[in-house]
Amino acid sequence: MAGISPGTVDRILHNRGNVSESARIAVEDILQKVNYRPNIHITGLSLKRKYKVVITTPNLMEGEYWESIHLGIQHALEEFENIRVECIILTYNQYDIYSCRDVYEEIAGMESDAVIIGTTFKEETLRLSKHLDEKDIPYVFVDSTVENTLPLAFFTSDHYICGFLIAKLITSIIPDGSEIGMLQAVRTGDESANTSILRKRGFSDYLTQKNIDNNVRKMPFTAMDPVQYDEQLDRFFQDHHEIGGVVVLNSRGGILADYFYRKGIRDIRLVCVDLTTPNVWGLRNGFIDFLIGQEPEHQGFLAMKTLIEYLIYRNPVKLQNYVRLDILTRETIDYYKRFNFMN
Amino acid sequence: MAGISPGTVDRILHNRGNVSESARIAVEDILQKVNYRPNIHITGLSLKRKYKVVITTPNLMEGEYWESIHLGIQHALEEFENIRVECIILTYNQYDIYSCRDVYEEIAGMESDAVIIGTTFKEETLRLSKHLDEKDIPYVFVDSTVENTLPLAFFTSDHYICGFLIAKLITSIIPDGSEIGMLQAVRTGDESANTSILRKRGFSDYLTQKNIDNNVRKMPFTAMDPVQYDEQLDRFFQDHHEIGGVVVLNSRGGILADYFYRKGIRDIRLVCVDLTTPNVWGLRNGFIDFLIGQEPEHQGFLAMKTLIEYLIYRNPVKLQNYVRLDILTRETIDYYKRFNFMN
DNA sequence: CTGTTAGCGCATTCAC
DNA sequence: GTGAATGCGCTAACAG
Numbered sequence: 001m002a003g004i005s006p007g008t009v010d011r012i013l014h015n016r017g018n019v020s021e022s023a024r025i026a027v028e029d030i031l032q033k034v035n036y037r038p039n040i041h042i043t044g045l046s047l048k049r050k051y052k053v054v055i056t057t058p059n060l061m062e063g064e065y066w067e068s069i070h071l072g073i074q075h076a077l078e079e080f081e082n083i084r085v086e087c088i089i090l091t092y093n094q095y096d097i098y099s100c101r102d103v104y105e106e107i108a109g110m111e112s113d114a115v116i117i118g119t120t121f122k123e124e125t126l127r128l129s130k131h132l133d134e135k136d137i138p139y140v141f142v143d144s145t146v147e148n149t150l151p152l153a154f155f156t157s158d159h160y161i162c163g164f165l166i167a168k169l170i171t172s173i174i175p176d177g178s179e180i181g182m183l184q185a186v187r188t189g190d191e192s193a194n195t196s197i198l199r200k201r202g203f204s205d206y207l208t209q210k211n212i213d214n215n216v217r218k219m220p221f222t223a224m225d226p227v228q229y230d231e232q233l234d235r236f237f238q239d240h241h242e243i244g245g246v247v248v249l250n251s252r253g254g255i256l257a258d259y260f261y262r263k264g265i266r267d268i269r270l271v272c273v274d275l276t277t278p279n280v281w282g283l284r285n286g287f288i289d290f291l292i293g294q295e296p297e298h299q300g301f302l303a304m305k306t307l308i309e310y311l312i313y314r315n316p317v318k319l320q321n322y323v324r325l326d327i328l329t330r331e332t333i334d335y336y337k338r339f340n341f342m343n
Numbered sequence: 344m345a346g347i348s349p350g351t352v353d354r355i356l357h358n359r360g361n362v363s364e365s366a367r368i369a370v371e372d373i374l375q376k377v378n379y380r381p382n383i384h385i386t387g388l389s390l391k392r393k394y395k396v397v398i399t400t401p402n403l404m405e406g407e408y409w410e411s412i413h414l415g416i417q418h419a420l421e422e423f424e425n426i427r428v429e430c431i432i433l434t435y436n437q438y439d440i441y442s443c444r445d446v447y448e449e450i451a452g453m454e455s456d457a458v459i460i461g462t463t464f465k466e467e468t469l470r471l472s473k474h475l476d477e478k479d480i481p482y483v484f485v486d487s488t489v490e491n492t493l494p495l496a497f498f499t500s501d502h503y504i505c506g507f508l509i510a511k512l513i514t515s516i517i518p519d520g521s522e523i524g525m526l527q528a529v530r531t532g533d534e535s536a537n538t539s540i541l542r543k544r545g546f547s548d549y550l551t552q553k554n555i556d557n558n559v560r561k562m563p564f565t566a567m568d569p570v571q572y573d574e575q576l577d578r579f580f581q582d583h584h585e586i587g588g589v590v591v592l593n594s595r596g597g598i599l600a601d602y603f604y605r606k607g608i609r610d611i612r613l614v615c616v617d618l619t620t621p622n623v624w625g626l627r628n629g630f631i632d633f634l635i636g637q638e639p640e641h642q643g644f645l646a647m648k649t650l651i652e653y654l655i656y657r658n659p660v661k662l663q664n665y666v667r668l669d670i671l672t673r674e675t676i677d678y679y680k681r682f683n684f685m686n
Numbered sequence: 687c688t689g690t691t692a693g694c695g696c697a698t699t700c701a702c
Numbered sequence: 703g704t705g706a707a708t709g710c711g712c713t714a715a716c717a718g
Binding site: 158165168327328329332 | 382384388504507511516638641669672680
């Protein structure tokens, strides 16, 4: 249309230089006029370049949170099958900071085009991000973000609002003034679980803001030790008879649902987070009243999609990307498609 | 890979005949082995054929339900920009059965490759479907389905469960035993609003099933006459002092939210359906407590996407397609991306 | 600085 | 019944 050959147009599109002003202006004019948008699938067709993307998260367990993130990433790779990207997946034990440190050091020493980081340990992430900044390797966070870092983007739910919402939901379905239990996984001494801190803050803020005087009773329990679950829970409920509802601000709510099931407890309301297999079971069977979903599949999908588009076109990227907080009940769970964003 | 030329492979892929048994078996073998899936975007690249799709729904109003369906359809057309589909959009007045009849007659006389029908009038839809069956034109329904028809597929939420859920939500946030108002748009005599009937059934079934004795008070109001809203509502609330909450089983809930706002009413809980502009306003400003979304954008998107894939590949299509029922509160509405399924 | 050419996966057309 | 040739939008490699 501008009387310029495709080779030159391509150079203009990709800012590869070696183009005369006159040609550039003529072509950019036309691009404007026809509102040109490259088709990434067809770009992929002819693109020879391969991209190497490192993905690091805590270890995957079937039906758990981090697996969903990875499933979302896989879906993005399928959607953009024409773009050749090689993934290196490196996971670590989220309860062992040394295992994380080892993996992050390996990544700091690697060459890659981009990194996807599922954040857990704050200080470690900070250090890795510095390394990547130096080497000019773009990185994105999923699940939560970390202060004082320079990611290309992050994909997370609003954890503060999540806690706030949980408070609102639980107080709306328990009798006024009854006590609320709060299950807490005691991690072996670390600064991590930024998400839980934010949620807890949102939770308390709701109660103070609304002047609600339901007493909150902490239910500490040792996350790594399933044998002692029952013992600890038995003791808790013996000591607290006024509990009208329980909230679990991490993804481990299914443990309580299972406990209620085995003990035949039906009169304590339960609000939990994340669509893990046990949580979904608890919701379907009436032990969990509200389950909050934070679209982990979508987070992973968006992270990879954003990276691919950035690597190919170097478009400006939105830094903050908050996903939905889905409120699920036993009525709606069967219609909840986890890959809605793909179909 | 099979030592067969691309022309022959194409004949096999599309069942065009003129292929020897031996070649077919050899190629199908390889297709299996490499798990061949055609890439629809690239198919579109080389496809010359144009498709003509007729879309018929009630008239569009900005920020209303049917507009969302159309937006979803548009998004599908953008995603599959390589496939040339010409859309003919024909809308009618959903409160005037004759206007619908006229449009449907026009469609029955047209030639097209497929039709998307936003159902409202049952009998009219039934008649149109018969015409399309005769002419072998595939059609899909959005919003709801109609019995005794043979659509290729339908895309809808579960309206019965929607009503059931509304009952659960409203009763969980109002005092035991307080009355529930139910706003009803009185349509000018027709058998339509199948969706409202299903929702009402779900609503009542929840109450009887749970042995809840909140009295339900019907609030009839004339849908076409906004001038009389206040009068009718004033009278209703004067006559009923025990109303603890109101439900609106159609998308017109925003009217009540606005009424509560103007009258300074803050102590009546409200549960509504559909993310129309007034409803979202009501939710954000605390007049609506729960808003149920039924993903109209996704319904439209899936309808068009399904049609395109069917027209091109003649794949088997899933008949029943239920979308999510999203429960939104003022906390989560800001994170609700209506085109989640695209990004 | 610029234009030509080839090829990605796929469907079509036409000559054998 | 079959294969070869062409072109869709785009990038890469190379010859000027």
